[in-house]
Amino acid sequence: MSIQKAVKTLLVVFAVTALNACLPENSAFRGASSQNRLIYGLTLEPSGFDPHIHRSSELGIPLRQVYDTLVYRDPNTKAFVPGLATEWSVSGDGLVYTFKLREDVTFHDGTAFNAQAVAANLDRIVDPATGSQRAVFMLGPYAGCEVVDDYTIRIVLERPYAALLDTLSQVYLGIASPSALNAYSTARYQFHQVGTGPFTFVELIPGQRILLRRNNAYTWGPPFYKPAGDNSIEEIEFRFYTDPSTRVLALESGEVHVMGEILPTDARLLAGNSAIQLLPVNVPGQPTQFLINTTRFPTDNRAVRQALLFGTNRNAIIDAIFQRFSPVAWGPLAANTLYYNPALNGAYSYDIAQAQALLASVGFADSNADGILDINGVDLEVNVVVPPWGLIPQIAELLQDQWRIIGVRAVLTPVPTFPALQQVVQSGAYNLVAFDTAGLDPVFLNDFFLSTGSLNWTGFTSQELDTVLTQAASAADESTRQVLYNRAQQIIMEEALLLPIRDYVNLNASRAQVQQLAFDPYGWFPLLNNAVFSGTGS
Amino acid sequence: MIRVTRTLISSAFSVWLATTIAFFALRILPGDALQAQLSMSGASQAVIATRRAALGLEASSLTQYIRYLQQLTQGDLGVSLVSGERVTDALLRNLPPTITLALSAGTTAGVLGIVLGIVSASGCGRLSATTRALTALSLSVPIYWSGIVAIFLFSVQLSWLPASGTGSVVHLILPVSLLAFHTAGSIARVAQASISTAAQADFARTARAKGLREKQIIAHHVLRVGLLPVVSTAALQFGFLFSGAVVTESMFVRPGIGRLLLDAVIKQDYPVVQGVVLISASAYALVIAITNVLNAHLDPRISL
Numbered sequence: 001m002s003i004q005k006a007v008k009t010l011l012v013v014f015a016v017t018a019l020n021a022c023l024p025e026n027s028a029f030r031g032a033s034s035q036n037r038l039i040y041g042l043t044l045e046p047s048g049f050d051p052h053i054h055r056s057s058e059l060g061i062p063l064r065q066v067y068d069t070l071v072y073r074d075p076n077t078k079a080f081v082p083g084l085a086t087e088w089s090v091s092g093d094g095l096v097y098t099f100k101l102r103e104d105v106t107f108h109d110g111t112a113f114n115a116q117a118v119a120a121n122l123d124r125i126v127d128p129a130t131g132s133q134r135a136v137f138m139l140g141p142y143a144g145c146e147v148v149d150d151y152t153i154r155i156v157l158e159r160p161y162a163a164l165l166d167t168l169s170q171v172y173l174g175i176a177s178p179s180a181l182n183a184y185s186t187a188r189y190q191f192h193q194v195g196t197g198p199f200t201f202v203e204l205i206p207g208q209r210i211l212l213r214r215n216n217a218y219t220w221g222p223p224f225y226k227p228a229g230d231n232s233i234e235e236i237e238f239r240f241y242t243d244p245s246t247r248v249l250a251l252e253s254g255e256v257h258v259m260g261e262i263l264p265t266d267a268r269l270l271a272g273n274s275a276i277q278l279l280p281v282n283v284p285g286q287p288t289q290f291l292i293n294t295t296r297f298p299t300d301n302r303a304v305r306q307a308l309l310f311g312t313n314r315n316a317i318i319d320a321i322f323q324r325f326s327p328v329a330w331g332p333l334a335a336n337t338l339y340y341n342p343a344l345n346g347a348y349s350y351d352i353a354q355a356q357a358l359l360a361s362v363g364f365a366d367s368n369a370d371g372i373l374d375i376n377g378v379d380l381e382v383n384v385v386v387p388p389w390g391l392i393p394q395i396a397e398l399l400q401d402q403w404r405i406i407g408v409r410a411v412l413t414p415v416p417t418f419p420a421l422q423q424v425v426q427s428g429a430y431n432l433v434a435f436d437t438a439g440l441d442p443v444f445l446n447d448f449f450l451s452t453g454s455l456n457w458t459g460f461t462s463q464e465l466d467t468v469l470t471q472a473a474s475a476a477d478e479s480t481r482q483v484l485y486n487r488a489q490q491i492i493m494e495e496a497l498l499l500p501i502r503d504y505v506n507l508n509a510s511r512a513q514v515q516q517l518a519f520d521p522y523g524w525f526p527l528l529n530n531a532v533f534s535g536t537g538s
Numbered sequence: 539m540i541r542v543t544r545t546l547i548s549s550a551f552s553v554w555l556a557t558t559i560a561f562f563a564l565r566i567l568p569g570d571a572l573q574a575q576l577s578m579s580g581a582s583q584a585v586i587a588t589r590r591a592a593l594g595l596e597a598s599s600l601t602q603y604i605r606y607l608q609q610l611t612q613g614d615l616g617v618s619l620v621s622g623e624r625v626t627d628a629l630l631r632n633l634p635p636t637i638t639l640a641l642s643a644g645t646t647a648g649v650l651g652i653v654l655g656i657v658s659a660s661g662c663g664r665l666s667a668t669t670r671a672l673t674a675l676s677l678s679v680p681i682y683w684s685g686i687v688a689i690f691l692f693s694v695q696l697s698w699l700p701a702s703g704t705g706s707v708v709h710l711i712l713p714v715s716l717l718a719f720h721t722a723g724s725i726a727r728v729a730q731a732s733i734s735t736a737a738q739a740d741f742a743r744t745a746r747a748k749g750l751r752e753k754q755i756i757a758h759h760v761l762r763v764g765l766l767p768v769v770s771t772a773a774l775q776f777g778f779l780f781s782g783a784v785v786t787e788s789m790f791v792r793p794g795i796g797r798l799l800l801d802a803v804i805k806q807d808y809p810v811v812q813g814v815v816l817i818s819a820s821a822y823a824l825v826i827a828i829t830n831v832l833n834a835h836l837d838p839r840i841s842l
Contacts, residue, residue, distance in 0.1 A: 038685045044801075045797075045801060046806060047571075047618060047620035047621040047801065047802075047807060048618075048620055048621035048622065048623075051621070054575075054620070054621070055575050055579055067707075131589070131622060133572075133576055133579055133620075133706065134575075134576040134579045137580050137581055138579075186622065187617075187621070187623055187624075189619075205793070206628075206631060206632075206793065207631075207632060207635075207792070207793020207794065207797060207798070208702075208704055208793050209661065227573075239702065239703060239791055240791060241702070241791055241793075242788050242791075242800070242801070243788045243789050245682070245686055245789075246689060246701065246702070246789055246790075246791070248692060249686070249689050249693065249694055249701060250701060250702055250791075252691040252694045253694040253697065253701055254697075255693070255700060255701060255702055255703070416567065417567060417568075417569060417574060417806060418569070418574045418577065418578060419567070419568045419569020419570065419573050419574055419577070419806070420567055420568050420569065422568070422569065422577060423568040423569070437578075446597040447580055454580060454582060454583075455580075514835070
């Protein structure tokens with residue numbers, strides 16, 4: 001190409017760009033096509049949208065706006081506040097919960113809300129024909145319910161279950177209109193959902209969108225819901241951005257106003273863009289962690305487990321992989337989980353000398369000078385099970401490098417799916433396995449650390465830990481629970497049953513004109529009732 | 539007629555083979571969608587076993603396969619393990635957007651490929667070099683990369699076209715252009731090669747000797763022969779079009795069979811994957827069969 005031509009081409013490109021800059025920002029296809037319509041990008045398309053049946057977190061993002069729950073948790077104090085129930089009481093034995101219900105509530109289809117409606121929902125969730133994949137398990141040892149009068153309902157349990165209010169505050173146990181539940185088959189209801197929440201369900205077109213519209217009759221929200229004003233969101237359209245690489249582009253082009261789960265590297269790039277604000281939300285529950293198998297060589301030795309923890313440079317991992325958008329995790333709970341034990345802060349800080357001393361103290365030495373410690377001719381080698389989600393593969397690679405410094409060889413076993421991970425775990429042929437769960441109430445620790453827990457992949461059994469965890473799960477008094485959970489976390493870390501990496505952070509981002517976008521205390525679900533557009537429309 | 543029947547029988551065999559391979563290949567991985575969902579909810583092994591048994595998932599692969607074939611003969615493709623929706627419903631809903639995308643991209647690619655091929659074969663200097671460069675780009679650059687570049691350029695920087703969604707013809711422009719561009723490459727290559735060969739064949743020399751003008755020779759003699767292999771190549775591109783749709787649909791947030799497949803594979807939702815494989819294998823076999831018949835008509839030298 002001649003120089004003249006190159007210059008001409010450049011001029012054309014320049015002219016086009018300049019012309020474009022003069023065009024109005026709000027082209028027809030852009031974000032808000034109608035007044036105050038919020039476009040919200042979801043990261044994966046759930047295969048099902050019925051909160052009573054399906055289990056994805058993504059379904060809760062739109063449906064948290066459609067359903068009310070009996071109780072809510074205040075996003076700031078995390079305390080339980082009235083929702084559809086105005087007050088509640090628990091029997092002395094912890095087996096009977098009695099809820100007084102609001103009398104001024106109407107479902108979006110006009111059906112009146114009452115105790116019978118709540119009973120119909122609970123019956124549906126526990127009915128085996130419904131095939132619930134999550135909600136039924138959240139009800140725990142649910143035995144049945146009893147309509148006392150039109151506005152009073154009792155929930156009866158088989159045994160005490162301190163997490164009941166916690167689960168009742170989540171959208172999976174949201175209350176749907178009994179007439180709508182009757183009108184559609186179990187598989188079809190998800191396309192015609194009817195709740196009592198601040199937004200009504202307009203349509204769900206799989207693969208395309210979910211559309212919600214404000215419920216103007218809504219006056220029964222929890223105390224932290226503000227009444228709608230001129231700048232409030234009128235309509236919300238949810239779209240599914242399954243390809244991570246296009247999420248940020250959609251946000252930059254203005255096609256969406258809010259996008260969930262941005263990659264940390266993308267978030268770093270967005271930090272310099274004044275049209276976009278980052279909204280990192282800490283998710284309570286377990287941190288990103290590796291559970292350590294206490295029943296297999298060499299991690300059956302506590303000193304080896306502790307050495308692995310000391311030999312892990314978590315700051316380096318957080319810098320490289322999470323772009324410092326995550327805090328370091330110190331124990332089995334993320335810092336914003338209820339009953340977190342702050343005494344663990346700083347436990348097992350990066351200390352190579354300490355790690356090496358621990359390994360030497362139990363007889364490991366590099367007798368064949370190959371850089372890997374050994375004992376009785378057996379190398380110090382750990383097998384790490386690596387699932388593909390949550391940037392675990394990247395973390396595992398860094399761990400491999402870091403542990404080489406203390407003379408430990410890490411062998412990575414990638415698994416493609418959760419059942420494949422379970423298969424390796426069941427075979428017992430692993431030393432560390434990455435897995436964690438989210439939640440505000442640490443009752444989930446029971447699954448992982450009770451001797452009989454369904455996810456007791458550390459293989460650790462201890463009379464004391466069993467007692468402490470069982471009592472903590474059923475104790476009614478908060479300060480008692482705090483003491484018990486403090487002790488449980490302490491035991492878990494003294495025994496080095498897991499390697500915590502970082503507290504999970506849900507990296508959301510939004511266009512700057514979206515204001516007062518808050519998330520519920522579980523970290524996943526936005527509360528769009530209070531969100532407003534600053535200035536005019538888009 | 540016998541020829542057509544024979545083609546149809548061999549197509550049916552290919553479809554059966556594809557679905558059977560898919561059926562057993564899916565079951566090499568442990569577990570399934572239902573097991574994954576339930577174990578993550580903390581369900582006990584007993585509960586999971588009961589639920590799986592109710593859907594026939596506890597039976598041996600062979601038993602499941604026989605039941606699958608039986609259901610298939612009644613037109614029943616089963617239900618999704620996650621959503622509980624009938625697979626037929628999911629397919630019917632997702633087929634129209636994919637057909638729209640594939641047909642538009644396929645047609646555009648055919649025209650684009652042939653034009654690029656003719657120009658490249660014509661050997662007239664700079665223009666031909668440019669088209670050859672475009673062809674090389676089309677074949678060598680992965681679609682997910684050019685997709686990101688296109689979105690960045692046309693949506694983020696220039697704001698000319700929407701990067702995601704459906705609803706209007708405007709939404710089709712980027713995905714269709716992208717898919718068409720990458721499909722056109724092979725068509726252009728084959729067109730260029732076969733036209734060049736045909737242009738040097740004896741009949742073309744004869745035509746030149748008779749004193750016909752070059753344009754006439756190309757249009758009336760060379761193209762008729764030169765474009766024959768293009769028909770088969772274009773048909774084979776149908777497969778590429780489908781795999782391209784998987785990427786394109788995810789990237790441009792369009793509903794369709796490709797995205798349905800991707801989601802179902804990730805979640806191990808076997809009935810849905812089997813349904814998509816059955817539909818796409820049938821469509822592919824049908825296209826190939828039609829091409830064979832068409833080729834035999836166009837070229838008397840080919841016999842089925």
